[in-house]
Amino acid sequence: MHEMSLMESVIEIICETARLNGARRVKSVRLDVGALSHVDPDALLFCYDAVRHGTLADRARLEISRIAGEGWCLDCGTTVALKERFGACPHCGRHRVQMTAGDELKIRDMEVI
Ligand SMILES: [Zn+2]
Numbered sequence: 001m002h003e004m005s006l007m008e009s010v011i012e013i014i015c016e017t018a019r020l021n022g023a024r025r026v027k028s029v030r031l032d033v034g035a036l037s038h039v040d041p042d043a044l045l046f047c048y049d050a051v052r053h054g055t056l057a058d059r060a061r062l063e064i065s066r067i068a069g070e071g072w073c074l075d076c077g078t079t080v081a082l083k084e085r086f087g088a089c090p091h092c093g094r095h096r097v098q099m100t101a102g103d104e105l106k107i108r109d110m111e112v113i
Helices: 003-020 041-053
Strands: 027-033 059-066 070-073 078-081 096-102 105-113
Touching: 003 027, 003 105, 027 041, 041 096, 059 078
Parallel strands: 027 059
Antiparallel strands: 027 105, 070 078, 070 096
């Protein structure tokens, strides 16, 4: 389960950021997780509960936003919805679609006190 190491990195980053800003603890964290990123939000939540104890984020609330897959079709020259990595363009059916969204795992923001 690679979600465990991802979550450990997230906790590390937010705790370090909180420390650098002189915060006493982290209140909440918002993550963006792309639908095509091969990261399972439920697994992330599970791992979050496992790794936050004893850190500044001990009682922080975690919110996960799912970001839909999106690509740029080189043949149509338009932005199209992507249901899978390297998926076909829904307009022309070709596969020259560059993924522009849906691949991310990022910390959108966090609240500290
Ligand atoms: Zn197309």
